[in-house]
Amino acid sequence: MKRPDFMILVCNSYRVAGDAQGFCNKQGASSFVQYISEECSDRGLDVVVTTTACLSVCSQGPVMVIQPNNYWYGGVDKDKIDEILDALEEGKAVEEYLIA
């Protein structure tokens, strides 16, 4: 099995019971997964995109994390995702959107 170059985790606020109910989900994070997947495919980035439970930084949501870079981004929307992926293509972070 070939491991992807990057894993992008998108908080979708899943709770223990399996419901997506928290802040990031209410801000539209569920729509980001397909968007990020398509954008990465268009850019030729080798990425797996997945969703997560609450990452415990709700006040800075919606939150996405890029590994193995350990880039934690907050307040993301589709325009910011475009900028973030542009930077990722160059091996950089968008410093102004980093929360950790």
Ligand code: FES
């Ligand atoms: S719901 Fe996304 S960080 Fe808590």
